[in-house]
Amino acid sequence: MRITTWNVNSVRARLDRVIAWLEANTPDLLCMQEIKTLPETFPHEAFEAIGYRLAVHGQKTYNGVAFASRAEPAEVTRGMPGDPEDAEARIIAATVDGVRVVNVYVVNGKAVGDPKYDFKLRWLDRFREYLQAELENHETLLVCGDFNIAPEDRDVHDPDLWRGKVLFSEPEKEKFQAMLGIGLKDALRLHNSEPGVYTWWDYRMGGFRRNLGLRLDHFLVSEAAAKRIREVTVDREERGGEKPSDHAPVTAVLD
DNA sequence: ATGGTGGGTTCCCCA
Numbered sequence: 715m716r717i718t719t720w721n722v723n724s725v726r727a728r729l730d731r732v733i734a735w736l737e738a739n740t741p742d743l744l745c746m747q748e749i750k751t752l753p754e755t756f757p758h759e760a761f762e763a764i765g766y767r768l769a770v771h772g773q774k775t776y777n778g779v780a781f782a783s784r785a786e787p788a789e790v791t792r793g794m795p796g797d798p799e800d801a802e803a804r805i806i807a808a809t810v811d812g813v814r815v816v817n818v819y820v821v822n823g824k825a826v827g828d829p830k831y832d833f834k835l836r837w838l839d840r841f842r843e844y845l846q847a848e849l850e851n852h853e854t855l856l857v858c859g860d861f862n863i864a865p866e867d868r869d870v871h872d873p874d875l876w877r878g879k880v881l882f883s884e885p886e887k888e889k890f891q892a893m894l895g896i897g898l899k900d901a902l903r904l905h906n907s908e909p910g911v912y913t914w915w916d917y918r919m920g921g922f923r924r925n926l927g928l929r930l931d932h933f934l935v936s937e938a939a940a941k942r943i944r945e946v947t948v949d950r951e952e953r954g955g956e957k958p959s960d961h962a963p964v965t966a967v968l969d
Numbered sequence: 970a971t972g973g974t975g976g977g978t979t980c981c982c983c984a
Contacts, residue, residue: 723984724976748984750977775977776984822984830983862984917984918973960975960984 715811715968716741719858719931721819721914721961725749725780726757728959733760735952741965742784743810747819747860749778756780771806779806779817779859789814794844805841807848813939813968814852816845818859823880831880834862838889845934846896855936856968857898860914860961862930863890865900868909869929881928893934901933901966902946913948914961921960922953933966942968 718741722728725746736744744766749756753770761768761782771792772778781787787808793801807816818841823834849855863886867873876882894900902911912927919926933946944967953962 727976748976755978775979775982824983916973917975920973957975 715743715813716965717743717745717813717815717856717858717933717968718963718965719745719747719817719860719933720963721747721860721931721959723748723959723961724751725778726751726755727957729757729760731952731957731959733764735949735963736761736766736782737764739949739963739965743815744782745815745817745858746780746782747778747817749780750775751778769806769808771803773803776802777819778803779819781806781808781810781815781817783808783810785811794840795847796840805844809852812854814848814855816848816855816857816859818857818861820860820862822862823886825880826878826883828880835885835889838886838893842889842893842896845893845898849897849936853936853938854942855898856901856939856966857893857934858932858964858966860930861890861932863887864928864930865890865932868907869911871910871912871926871928876928881930897936898934899937899940901935901940901943902929902964904940904943905945911948912962913964915953917960922958931961931964933964939968944969
């Protein structure tokens with residue numbers, strides 16, 4: 715089974731590229747983040763025409779997450795229990811081919827010290843509690859998406875430049891470790907300890923051309939799911955060309 | 970410390 719996570723940065727702006735990528739790569743499940751649209755304006759037809767079924771949790775303009783899968787997604791849930799009605803659309807979960815998958819777009823945080831940064835840290839506490847409950851209910855759990863945190867020095871092109879900055883500050887990294895602490899593993903690191911594996915490059919300053927990347931998109935997996943992980947790879951090539959997302963697709967292969 | 974680039978039911982906000 716192949717599962718891909720991809721922050722597409724607007725599913726409508728990226729539609730041709732996403733559909734072409736699906737046709738070329740045929741994952742069993744695609745987890746999208748930052749779809750930036752409501753379910754009623756999501757381009758359903760293009761996905762259905764190539765044999766994918768959809769489950770969408772969207773909002774206007776910002777955020778939004780969605781699944782596109784070969785098999786029908788079951789037990790679909792949107793958001794976290796206790797979220798207010800108008801909460802940002804950042805989480806969708808479903809069971810696909812017997813695997814429980816949580817698809818997340820974590821709060822960006824803007825800058826250390828900004829109110830959005832404090833909101834990010836608090837949101838991550840609630841998210842960890844939500845994952846703990848998912849773990850109790852599902853032995854084979856896979857959490858994927860844009861975590862907006864680079865966990866370690868080897869995940870950052872210039873750790874000393876980024877140290878203390880949003881996406882790489884100590885409190886954010888502690889929240890990431892706390893998610894591992896409930897019994898999840900960083901799936902890419904099960905089989906790859908190399909530095910320089912990035913999933914995001916800023917549009918600005920020629921970030922991709924100069925390979926100024928960070929690893930922000932992750933698969934966190936339960937013990938049972940970890941045993942089934944064969945590899946996790948980044949499709950760097952998809953970050954190039956005309957009108958790319960600023961994130962590359964990341965694919966996990968499971969037995 | 971600043972700015973640069975890209976997307977959105979856009980003329981500012983978010984990343």
